[in-house]
Amino acid sequence: MMSLVVSALQALFLMAIxxxxxxxxxxxxxxxxxxxxxxxxxPYWDLAKLLRKDExxxxxxxxxxxxxPFICMATMTLLAFMVPVFYASILAxxxxxxxxxxxxxxxxxxxxxxxxxGGSVFGGMGSSREMMMSVLIxxxxxxxxxxxxxxxxxxxxxxxxxxxxxxxGVAAFCPALLLAAASFAIxxxxxxxxxPFDNPATHLELTMVHxxxxxxxxxxxxxxxxxxxxxxxTIFMAMLGSMxxxxxxxxxxxPLDLLIGFAAIFAKLVFFAFVLAVLESSISKSRLFKxxxxxxxxxxxxxxxxxxxxxx
Amino acid sequence: xxxEIHIGISSLAEKIAEKLSEGYGLMCMYANEKGATERSIxxxxxxxxxxxxxxxxxxxxxxxxxxxxxxQVRPYEREMHEMSGLIPEGLxxxxxxxxxxxxxxxxxxxxxxxxxxxxxxxxxxxxxxxxDGVFEIPVGPVHAGIIEPGHFRFSVAGEPILKVRTHxxxxxxxxxxxxxxxxxxxxxxxxxxxxxxxxxANALAYAHAMEGDTEVPERARYLRTIFAELERIYCHFxxxxxxxxxxGFSVPAVFGAGIKEKILRLNEIVGGHRFLxxxxxxxxxxxxxxxxxxxxxxxxxxxxxxxxxxxxxMMEGSSFLMDRVETTGxxxxxxxxxxxxxxxxxxxxxxKTDVRKELPYDAYGDVGFxxxxxxxxxxxxxxxxxxxxxxxxxxxxxxxxxxxxxxxLRAEVTPSEGLGLGIVEAPRGELVHSAEIFNGDIWRYxxxxxxxxxxxxxxxALPGNIVADFPLINKSFNLSYSGNDL
Numbered sequence: 001m002m003s004l005v006v007s008a009l010q011a012l013f014l015m016a017i018x019x020x021x022x023x024x025x026x027x028x029x030x031x032x033x034x035x036x037x038x039x040x041x042x043p044y045w046d047l048a049k050l051l052r053k054d055e056x057x058x059x060x061x062x063x064x065x066x067x068x069p070f071i072c073m074a075t076m077t078l079l080a081f082m083v084p085v086f087y088a089s090i091l092a093x094x095x096x097x098x099x100x101x102x103x104x105x106x107x108x109x110x111x112x113x114x115x116x117x118g119g120s121v122f123g124g125m126g127s128s129r130e131m132m133m134s135v136l137i138x139x140x141x142x143x144x145x146x147x148x149x150x151x152x153x154x155x156x157x158x159x160x161x162x163x164x165x166x167x168x169g170v171a172a173f174c175p176a177l178l179l180a181a182a183s184f185a186i187x188x189x190x191x192x193x194x195x196p197f198d199n200p201a202t203h204l205e206l207t208m209v210h211x212x213x214x215x216x217x218x219x220x221x222x223x224x225x226x227x228x229x230x231x232x233x234t235i236f237m238a239m240l241g242s243m244x245x246x247x248x249x250x251x252x253x254x255p256l257d258l259l260i261g262f263a264a265i266f267a268k269l270v271f272f273a274f275v276l277a278v279l280e281s282s283i284s285k286s287r288l289f290k291x292x293x294x295x296x297x298x299x300x301x302x303x304x305x306x307x308x309x310x311x312x
Numbered sequence: 313x314x315x316e317i318h319i320g321i322s323s324l325a326e327k328i329a330e331k332l333s334e335g336y337g338l339m340c341m342y343a344n345e346k347g348a349t350e351r352s353i354x355x356x357x358x359x360x361x362x363x364x365x366x367x368x369x370x371x372x373x374x375x376x377x378x379x380x381x382x383x384q385v386r387p388y389e390r391e392m393h394e395m396s397g398l399i400p401e402g403l404x405x406x407x408x409x410x411x412x413x414x415x416x417x418x419x420x421x422x423x424x425x426x427x428x429x430x431x432x433x434x435x436x437x438x439x440x441x442x443x444d445g446v447f448e449i450p451v452g453p454v455h456a457g458i459i460e461p462g463h464f465r466f467s468v469a470g471e472p473i474l475k476v477r478t479h480x481x482x483x484x485x486x487x488x489x490x491x492x493x494x495x496x497x498x499x500x501x502x503x504x505x506x507x508x509x510x511x512x513a514n515a516l517a518y519a520h521a522m523e524g525d526t527e528v529p530e531r532a533r534y535l536r537t538i539f540a541e542l543e544r545i546y547c548h549f550x551x552x553x554x555x556x557x558x559x560g561f562s563v564p565a566v567f568g569a570g571i572k573e574k575i576l577r578l579n580e581i582v583g584g585h586r587f588l589x590x591x592x593x594x595x596x597x598x599x600x601x602x603x604x605x606x607x608x609x610x611x612x613x614x615x616x617x618x619x620x621x622x623x624x625x626m627m628e629g630s631s632f633l634m635d636r637v638e639t640t641g642x643x644x645x646x647x648x649x650x651x652x653x654x655x656x657x658x659x660x661x662x663x664k665t666d667v668r669k670e671l672p673y674d675a676y677g678d679v680g681f682x683x684x685x686x687x688x689x690x691x692x693x694x695x696x697x698x699x700x701x702x703x704x705x706x707x708x709x710x711x712x713x714x715x716x717x718x719x720x721l722r723a724e725v726t727p728s729e730g731l732g733l734g735i736v737e738a739p740r741g742e743l744v745h746s747a748e749i750f751n752g753d754i755w756r757y758x759x760x761x762x763x764x765x766x767x768x769x770x771x772x773a774l775p776g777n778i779v780a781d782f783p784l785i786n787k788s789f790n791l792s793y794s795g796n797d798l
Contacts, residue, residue, distance in 0.1 A: 033566040121449045125779065128470075196632055199560035203457030204783040207558075215456075284561030284633040288471065288780040 002253050003089055010085035013262075014238055015077065018231040019043035021273055025233075028277030043230060047223050055219035060119035068114040069217070069224035075107040076231045083235055084242045086261035088162040088251045096156040097145045101138065104191065107228070108134050111213050114225070118216025122205045126212025129288065133197065133209070136295035137190050143302035144183040148243060150309050151176050162246035175312065179305035181244040186298035188236045192229070194276060196286040196294065207285070234269070241268035314363045314733065324355070324368050325378040328385065331357050331364060337652050337665075339363075339735070340744045341388035342758040343396035345424050348750035353392070354758075356746060358735070360670045365731065374399040384652060387768060395422045395488070408437035411481035411797055422489055422756070436479050441467035446474065449779065453482045460793035464782075471778040476771050483794040491757035496522070496594060499754070503745075504589045506759060507795035509550070512543040513738035514759070515592040517745035520673060520736065522594040524728025528674070531719040532596030534712045537675035538609065539588050539597075540736070541705040541712075545616065546575040547739035547790075548656075548698040548705075552620075554787045555695055556627055559636050564626040571619050578612050581605060596722030610713050613706045620702045624695075637692040641785030643773040644689060653769035654762040655741020657789050660697045661689035667737040679711040689773075691788040727752050738762060740792065761795030 023040035030037025039045075057065060082095040082103075112130050115123035149156055151172070152164035165172045190197045193210030202208060205215065214225050241264075242249050248264025250257035286294065319327055332338065336357040344352045353375075355366040377400035379386040390407045392398040397420035409415065415434040419427055440448050446469050453461035461482035467475040487506055491499055503518040504511040516536060528536075553568020576586040582605045583591045591598055627633050643653060648661035658665050666683045668676040684700035686693035727749050734745035741762030748756040770789050777785060 029562065033562050034570070035566065121447075121451075125449070129780075195560050201562070202560060203455075204558060205456045206451060206782050207780045280560075281563050282630075284556070284559040284630055284636060286632050287636050288778060290635065 003087075004091060006087045006253060006258065007089050007091040008081070010087055011081040011091060014080045014083075014085055014234055015231060017269070018227065018234040019047060021234045021237065021269055022230045024270060024273040025277050025280075028274050029281055032277060032281040043226075047227055050218075050223035050226065051220055053219040055221055057221075058118045058120070058216055061117045061216070064113060065117040065216075066221065068110050068117070069221040069228075071110045072107055072114075072228040073224045075103050075110070076228045076235070079103050079107075079235050080231060082158060083239050084159060084162050084246075084249065085238050086242070086250055086265045087253075087258060088159065088166075088242075088246065088249050090159045095158060097142075097149060097158060098156060100158060101142045101145065104141070104232075105134070105138060107232070108191075111210075111225070114217070115213030120216055122208060122212045122215050125206075126209050126215075129209045130213060133190060133291060133295065136292055136299065137187050140183055140295060140299040140302055141187045141191070143299065144180045144187065144305065145243075147176055147180040147302055147305040147309065150306060151180070158243070161243050162249050163251050165243075165246050166249070166251060174308075176305045176309045177244065179301050179308065181240065183298045183301035183305065184240060184244060186294060186301070188233075188240060189276070189279070190291070190295055190298070192233045192236060195280040196283050197291050199285050207288075237269050237272040238265065240272060241265055313361060314365060314731070316365050316367060316731070318367050318369075321353070321368050321370050321375050324353070324366060325376070325381045325385075327366060328355060328357070328378065329382050332382065332384065335359050336362075336364065338382075338384050338388075339742070340746060340758060340760040341385060341392065342746065342756070343392045343398050343422075344748055344756050345396070345422065347424055348753075348755045349748060353398070354731075354746070354748070356733070356744065358671070363733070370398070373397055374401050376400070377402045379403070384650075387764065394420065396420060397423065406437070408479075409434045409481065411484045413481060421486060436463075439477070440465070441475050443469075445469050453479075462793045466779060466782070468779055471780065473774050473777055473779060473782070476774045476782075478767055478771060480767075480793060480797050483797040485794075485798065487798045488757050488759060492754050494754075500593055501590075503759075506798065507761065507763075507792040508587060509543070509547050510738050510740070510743070510761070510792065510795060511587045511589045512539045512592060513736050513743050514745075515589075516540060516674075517734035517736045517738075517743050517759075519592055519594040520734030521732040521745045521747045522727055522734075522749075523725055524732055526595060526723050526725050528596055529720040529723055531600075531716060532721050532723075533674040534716040535597045535601055535721075536592055537679070538601075538709050538712050539583065539591055540674075541709050542575065542579060542582075542609075543588060544739045545702050545705050546572050546579070548702050549575065549620070549623075551698055551787065551790045552623060552627075552695055554790065555637065555691065555784065556633070558784045558787045559633055561627065561630060561633050564623055567626065568623050571616070571623070574612065575616075578608060581608055593722065595725040596720075598722075600721055606713055606716070609709065613709050613713075617703050617706050620699050624699045627695075634692070636781070636784065637695060637788075638690060639688075640691045640781050641773045641777055641788060642689045643769055645687065647772045648689065648769065651769045651772060652765060653741075654765055655737070655739070656694055656697045656701065657766050657769055658741065659683065659685045660693035662687035665742070667735055667742050671735055673736060675712055675715075676708075678715065679708050681708050691784060694788040740790070740795075741766065759795075759798055761792060761798075763791040763793075763796045766791050767796060 023043045027037045027040045081091045084090055112127040115127035152161050154160045154164050198209040217225050250261030336359040339356040339358050341355050350369040353368045357364045379389045389400050390410050393407050394410050414431040417430045417432050449466040451464040453463045463479040465477045504515050506514045549568050549572040553565045557565035579588050580586045643661045645662045648658045648663045664685050681704045684697045686696055732747040732749050736743050744760040746758045747754050
């Protein structure tokens with residue numbers, strides 16, 4: 001019973017800090033540019049502002065247009081319950097790796113449909129570019145998580161991975177883990193539409209991928225979509241922090257262990273936000289048709305991770 | 313050296329073609345109203361410092377079209393059609409609106425009679441490309457960022473661009489008409505506002521057009537040169553940091569924008585205005601610059617050539633950025649010549665053209681500088697040309713600061729009668745102001761902004777690139793919408 005409560009709490013924790021993580025990335029980026037930047041709580045105010053605003057819906061949009069923000073948010077909320085954060089157990093124990101990957105895909109699919117619904121060209125362009133990338137993101141994501149399962153000698157159950165990795169001790173620190181983590185890190189950047197794959201801060205409608213699909217959304221719909229993508233970034237970071245590098249996570253329900261787990265994941269999230277900001281400040285957006293090369297690299301890294309498990 | 317030749321309309325096309333083959337470039341063409349002068353077409357051609365102007369009287373409102381024989385004439389013919397109501401006969405394709413989507417019924421904006429209230433809708437022609445999988449992407453005139461309004465139509469097959477048509481006119485203010493029948497101080501204020509970041513160049517071209525044979529005092533000539541180069545420096549810094557911005561490379565973008573801001577603040581200290589408006593007047597400059605301010609310029613200029621090196625170094629150090637700017641948006645040498653591309657865009661395509669060298673005005677004859685060219689014609693070349701020009705500009709300013717001596721600032725101007733020409737090298741290229749002056753009054757004022765021509769060059773540079781690279785290519789040209797619309 002206690003386990004269920006803690007598992008629920010950690011999902012709520014993820015949902016609560018999602019805008020904060022985005023705010024942190026923006027703040028770090030501002031510092032790199034010698035700017036003071038907006039407050040790290042700005043994403044919360046933005047969401048509050050959007051929720052108060054009226055929604056404008058394109059005449060060509062069907063009922064799907066309004067349904068999609070709900071589907072996207074529901075998918076992300078479900079995913080928040082499916083990843084371990086500071087306690088090595090999850091509330092949705094029946095969720096496995098495959099479900100996890102395809103919930104992300106469902107989310108992306110809905111967003112693509114939403115981009116097309118508005119009937120504007122930019123939405124359509126964003127959607128077509130997103131589909132081009134997603135074809136390559138999906139196998140890489142699946143494979144990197146799979147190699148984690150093979151490494152921990154586990155089935156495809158998510159909740160067991162952190163515990164098994166910790167039990168392995170130093171032996172877990174093998175090339176396979178690092179390769180899989182590198183592959184996952186690339187998909188994190190790609191999936192969350194960050195530089196070099198997409199520019200989250202761009203004002204150029206012709207270069208947009210993720211933002212292009214959201215152009216037609218406004219008010220509450222936009223708030224939902226924005227929050228979903230903030231949550232997505234946080235979930236990905238939490239996965240990297242608690243599944244690939246689980247050290248620090250609490251495997252017991254002892255309050256002290258939980259506190260350490262909490263501090264560890266928070267530190268990891270802040271660190272990842274910092275690394276992401278450094279990455280985004282030090283390179284420019286790549287040529288659109290060169291992004292498949294990077295994603296292929298991610299896939300190959302994941303493949304090497306699996307191969308290395310069998311030959312090393 | 314201006315040679316005026318009166319020729320008939322029947323031989324105009326032939327004469328222009330002949331001069332073009334001799335290496336002359338078509339600077340401008342425009343129509344005059346009947347009244348103080350004849351209903352006529354004025355053609356301006358230039359080869360280095362040698363200027364030829366054809367004055368062609370025409371009967372009625374129609375004439376045999378020139379553009380089928382001389383394609384370069386086309387944008388001017390279109391302009392004369394819309395603004396002056398001249399009808400070219402024998403064209404297979406009808407002109408779409410260039411500036412006015414709501415045209416006047418049986419009237420045209422530059423006519424001397426009052427304009428009617430009634431307007432008729434004159435839609436943009438829909439000459440799209442047809443074919444399997446070819447899509448139309450309309451972009452603008454409202455854009456997602458804070459930029460000027462302009463409408464672009466892309467015909468694309470997936471991502472690659474097949475054809476682009478530009479539709480402008482959203483910032484049309486009728487400046488050419490407003491210039492007529494006004495006092496000199498009104499005109500000076502108006503002309504500085506043609507295009508915000510070309511304030512100095514426009515004021516300078518206007519001053520030259522008005523001055524005629526007036527001898528401008530030496531100190532004023534040096535100060536004008538300093539102002540013009542300061543403008544060029546901040547424009548180019550803005551462009552280079554804009555290229556970084558559009559590729560999402562935020563650190564150099566902010567660095568470049570920061571330097572631009574520092575120069576704008578320097579402008580404010582020196583000239584009292586961030587864009588140096590109100591500094592240049594016909595006959596000289598409006599007010600003196602104190603030695604302290606000159607010292608401030610010198611101190612800032614010292615640092616700028618290092619700053620630009622650092623900025624370009626940062627950008628060249630990123631393989632991602634280099635991958636984006638190299639081979640992107642190539643304006644071929646041949647296209648640059650055919651369309652007579654101007655300024656940095658032409659120089660990046662290997663065309664060595666610079667009014668400052670060819671037709672030295674103000675202090676440019678006294679200072680030494682290099683004309684930067686590159687031959688690839690891509691975004692990277694344009695970036696390098698602009699970076700090189702910043703360094704040359706700092707050297708020009710330093711030379712001016714060394715030579716400047718106290719002296720008078722302003723000479724009495726007696727406006728010349730007839731044709732007054734002002735040709736200067738604006739940050740974007742050759743800027744031509746042409747005034748038809750009769751009895752001290754302006755009868756017709758024509759402004760030919762470099763963007764008017766370079767937009768066509770941009771259209772040529774786009775096909776074959778992908779849609780996602782358009783903003784980057786557009787930024788590397790960085791053309792003015794308001795200068796084009798007037």
